[in-house]
Amino acid sequence: MTHQIIIAGFGGQGIMSMGQLLAYAGMLEDKNVSWLPSYGPEMRGGTANCNVIISDDMVASPIITKATAVIAMNKPSLDKFENAVSRGGLLLINSSLIDRKASRDDIEVCYIPANEIAEKLGNSRVANMVMLGSYIAKSNAVSPGSVINSLTKVLGSSKAHFIPINQKALSMGAEYVK
Amino acid sequence: MIKVFERPKSLTDKPFHYCPGCTHGIVHRLVAEVMDELNIRERTVGVAPVGCAVFAYEYFNCDMQEAAHGRAPAVATGIKRVLPDCVVFTYQGDGDLAAIGTAEIVHAATRGENITTVFINNAIYGMTGGQMAPTTLIGQVTATTPYGRDKDRAGYPVRMSEMLATLEGSAYIERVSVHDIKHITQAKKAVKKAFETQLAGKGFSMVEVLSTCPTNWGMTPAEALKWLETNMIPYYPLGVKKEVE
Amino acid sequence: MSKVLMKGNEAIAEAAIRAGCRYFFGYPITPQNEIPAYMAKRMPETGGCFIQAESEVSAINMVYGAAGAGARVMTSSSSPGISLKQEGISYMAAAELPCVIVNMVRGGPGLGGIQPAQSDYFQATKGGGHGDYHLVVLAPSTIQEAADLVIEGFDIADQYRNPVMILGDGILGQMMEPVEFRFSNRRELPPKTWATTGHTGERPRNIINSLIIDPQALEDHVNRIYQKYGHIMKNEVKVECCNCDNADIIVAAYGTTSRIVKSVIYLARQEGIDVGLIRPITLWPFPANEFSRWADRQHVKAFLTVEMSTGQMVEDVRLGVNGKKPVFFYGRTGGMVPEPSAILEEIKKVMRSVMK
Numbered sequence: 001m002t003h004q005i006i007i008a009g010f011g012g013q014g015i016m017s018m019g020q021l022l023a024y025a026g027m028l029e030d031k032n033v034s035w036l037p038s039y040g041p042e043m044r045g046g047t048a049n050c051n052v053i054i055s056d057d058m059v060a061s062p063i064i065t066k067a068t069a070v071i072a073m074n075k076p077s078l079d080k081f082e083n084a085v086s087r088g089g090l091l092l093i094n095s096s097l098i099d100r101k102a103s104r105d106d107i108e109v110c111y112i113p114a115n116e117i118a119e120k121l122g123n124s125r126v127a128n129m130v131m132l133g134s135y136i137a138k139s140n141a142v143s144p145g146s147v148i149n150s151l152t153k154v155l156g157s158s159k160a161h162f163i164p165i166n167q168k169a170l171s172m173g174a175e176y177v178k
Numbered sequence: 179m180i181k182v183f184e185r186p187k188s189l190t191d192k193p194f195h196y197c198p199g200c201t202h203g204i205v206h207r208l209v210a211e212v213m214d215e216l217n218i219r220e221r222t223v224g225v226a227p228v229g230c231a232v233f234a235y236e237y238f239n240c241d242m243q244e245a246a247h248g249r250a251p252a253v254a255t256g257i258k259r260v261l262p263d264c265v266v267f268t269y270q271g272d273g274d275l276a277a278i279g280t281a282e283i284v285h286a287a288t289r290g291e292n293i294t295t296v297f298i299n300n301a302i303y304g305m306t307g308g309q310m311a312p313t314t315l316i317g318q319v320t321a322t323t324p325y326g327r328d329k330d331r332a333g334y335p336v337r338m339s340e341m342l343a344t345l346e347g348s349a350y351i352e353r354v355s356v357h358d359i360k361h362i363t364q365a366k367k368a369v370k371k372a373f374e375t376q377l378a379g380k381g382f383s384m385v386e387v388l389s390t391c392p393t394n395w396g397m398t399p400a401e402a403l404k405w406l407e408t409n410m411i412p413y414y415p416l417g418v419k420k421e422v423e
Numbered sequence: 424m425s426k427v428l429m430k431g432n433e434a435i436a437e438a439a440i441r442a443g444c445r446y447f448f449g450y451p452i453t454p455q456n457e458i459p460a461y462m463a464k465r466m467p468e469t470g471g472c473f474i475q476a477e478s479e480v481s482a483i484n485m486v487y488g489a490a491g492a493g494a495r496v497m498t499s500s501s502s503p504g505i506s507l508k509q510e511g512i513s514y515m516a517a518a519e520l521p522c523v524i525v526n527m528v529r530g531g532p533g534l535g536g537i538q539p540a541q542s543d544y545f546q547a548t549k550g551g552g553h554g555d556y557h558l559v560v561l562a563p564s565t566i567q568e569a570a571d572l573v574i575e576g577f578d579i580a581d582q583y584r585n586p587v588m589i590l591g592d593g594i595l596g597q598m599m600e601p602v603e604f605r606f607s608n609r610r611e612l613p614p615k616t617w618a619t620t621g622h623t624g625e626r627p628r629n630i631i632n633s634l635i636i637d638p639q640a641l642e643d644h645v646n647r648i649y650q651k652y653g654h655i656m657k658n659e660v661k662v663e664c665c666n667c668d669n670a671d672i673i674v675a676a677y678g679t680t681s682r683i684v685k686s687v688i689y690l691a692r693q694e695g696i697d698v699g700l701i702r703p704i705t706l707w708p709f710p711a712n713e714f715s716r717w718a719d720r721q722h723v724k725a726f727l728t729v730e731m732s733t734g735q736m737v738e739d740v741r742l743g744v745n746g747k748k749p750v751f752f753y754g755r756t757g758g759m760v761p762e763p764s765a766i767l768e769e770i771k772k773v774m775r776s777v778m779k
Contacts, residue, residue, distance in 0.1 A: 020599065023428055023599060024428050027428050032601075033600065033601060034598055034599065034600050035428070035598060035599035036594060036597065036598040036599075037597055037598070039454055039537070039593065039597050058685075059600070059682075060682050060683070060686040060689075061682045061683040061685070061686040061763065062598050062600075062679075062682065063594070063683065063760055065762050065763060190628075219622075220621055220622060220623045220624070221621040221623075222621065223619045223620075223621065232634060233634075235630045236630075239622075239628065240621075240622050240628065241619035241620065241621060241622045241629045241630070242628070242629075242631070242632075243487070243488060243491045243619055243630070243632070244518075244631065244633065245484065245487070245488075246484060246487075246511060246514050249481070249484035249487075249511070252476065252480075252482075252484035252488065253485070253487050253491070254488060255474065255481075255485050255488060256446070256485035256487060256488025256489035256490070256491070256492065256496070257488040257491065257492045258488075259446060259472045259474065259485075259489060260446060260472075260488075260489045260492035260494040260496075261492050261620060261621070264492075264620070264621050281477050281480075281481065282477070282480075282481050282484070284477075285476070285477035289474075
């Protein structure tokens with residue numbers, strides 16, 4: 001099984017760290033993983049995106065041309081990557097910031113008001129974790145436990161106090177798409 | 179019998195290739211005498227330039243590296259960072275240090291790199307046949323300023339010692355001359371002081387030595403010494419430009 | 424030692440430190456900036472030294488000085504910066520100084536772009552600077568391989584007293600993969616008796632130098648270096664062959680591009696075409712014999728070289744194949760990473776043309 005995920009949004013939405021957490025969690029489950037960011041001037045205030053591959057086999061190309069899932073955190077990202085979802089694939093839309101519907105009918109689409117859910121938790125910055133929770137629940141690419149474990153590694157001990165709210169955001173996201 | 183004069187141990191037996199009347203030989207000897215007196219020869223690594231002193235690695239009787247044109251301060255930086263207990267010096271001419279290697283010398287000084295530079299300023303490119311140097315005086319005739327250096331076309335001669343003295347990282351900068359015995363004695367003191375500055379770990383040290391090039395200046399050695407005194411010293415005033423306690 | 428998830432650039436830096444590199448001199452340029460930043464942080468922790476030089480020119484000459492003083496030393500840059508370093512690289516090859524130089528290639532010529540490319544192949548493998556010399560050029564395709572090759576690269580550099588280049592690209596530098604720092608095939612290395620470390624009379628005076636005025640002496644020196652290159656060509660070739668045994672067509676690709684080709688092997692099989700891959704891991708010495716060997720096989724109809732350039736490695740592939748089979752080329756330039764579907768189309772085109 002190979003999961004090929006494109007995550008996209010604007011700088012500051014935690015796009016890169018979402019992808020890294022996912023890759024890290026895959027690694028903790030002894031899967032083959034890769035994380036490839038967009039880089040350069042487009043990162044300065046523009047859209048940021050990363051490609052994450054989690055696979056039982058060796059990862060060949062780290063570049064995703066046909067995604068099993070796209071997570072769109074803002075509208076330009078939806079416009080840019082909607083067509084990258086392979087037929088039968090998954091498209092997760094942050095409906096807090098995206099007012100349009102998906103135009104594809106050959107894929108599964110979920111609308112998640114990630115910012116609103118995050119605000120209910122008291123910190124809009126965990127909107128990315130809400131989306132990640134939804135994605136994991138839909139795809140089973142990795143287990144929520146692995147994501148929590150990688151959170152500890154990625155955040156480090158100085159930011160350990162952020163773990164509970166992130167954990168909560170993950171489960172709220174999962175809950176929403178059940 | 180008491181020996182009153184001998185070749186410094188810090189010079190090899192190799193005869194110099196320099197032209198008759200060239201002052202490079204004097205400066206080589208001064209550096210070698212200082213290395214002997216400070217008893218540092220065994221832990222010194224020198225860096226030779228590109229220019230007339232390109233073969234300096236054959237003359238100084240210590241471990242030597244030959245650098246690309248202008249890059250001696252960068253090479254010396256690499257050596258000194260690996261071997262902080264070694265004494266590291268560069269020996270560079272005006273083309274090497276003040277033209278192609280300007281960035282390297284400025285940044286070695288500004289980093290306060292704990293190395294010593296001996297800078298030979300004879301206002302001309304010797305090795306390549308007498309072209310204009312960055313330190314060539316206004317009006318001075320060279321192969322590439324056949325009508326004399328014109329400030330409108332070729333700009334002004336650069337005073338490296340004054341420039342480097344403005345940098346926080348430089349610890350000791352002095353300009354000396356070797357046109358007569360008195361000044362040669364002073365020059366040796368300055369070279370010694372520069373090496374002592376390094377031994378004390380104070381930072382970048384440089385001695386600029388006003389020198390002659392009789393061959394490319396088209397003069398006899400005696401005329402060249404006189405020309406240096408009359409023309410170069412007024413534009414390049416001698417003395418200590420920077421000294422950190 | 425467990426696996427960690429690291430960016431390629433950071434893994435390369437950490438691998439160098441694990442290999443005993445304690446000196447790094449560099450200058451910022453995208454897309455390799457994580458290497459100097461990582462070194463700036465880690466070197467003081469290891470008792471080593473990091474300097475951000477005033478230019479790439481100075482950086483490589485600091486490398487020259489440190490290597491001449493006997494240290495394990497590294498520098499890294501990307502294409503335009505590597506051009507600036509060529510002077511120093513030529514001097515180091517001539518003075519036989521070991522070091523590791525990383526080039527995270529970006530699109531060129533000129534200032535070009537900052538996206539991944541493979542257009543520095545000629546520069547890396549054919550000399551790059553002036554004079555008769557070669558670098559050992561290692562082209563990793565994964566981050567694990569990059570770490571392994573950096574560690575082995577320092578040994579190769581020390582064994583042969585020659586600069587070694589790691590030729591990557593922006594993708595390899597920026598992406599993250601699991602990596603484990605491991606030491607396999609450690610070599611017995613000769614002591615650096617030639618280094619300028621101070622001359623106390625126990626050995627002859629050491630001189631690090633590339634100036635040899637006497638033509639006969641210069642020729643002797645260059646011939647001796649080329650004898651050394653002969654040993655390298657005999658002993659250090661690394662290549663991966665994948666799915667070649669029954670291949671109709673063999674694709675030649677290195678680095679990131681070879682990974683894309685691996686995806687294509689699977690796609691092509693679905694279309695009934697058996698595609699093999701020869702992936703040179705050492706670009707110099709080039710695995711020419713491997714190409715020659717497969718070109719002799721009846722089932723191989725043609726070769727296709729795929730690069731992120733307008734066709735550089737393809738010249739070496741042609742030399743290896745030596746006219747025995749046709750060699751085709753498909754390439755895109757800086758940042759226009761070839762897509763699997765486009766490569767598949769090329770393969771089909773090649774098949775149609777050789778089946779005629």
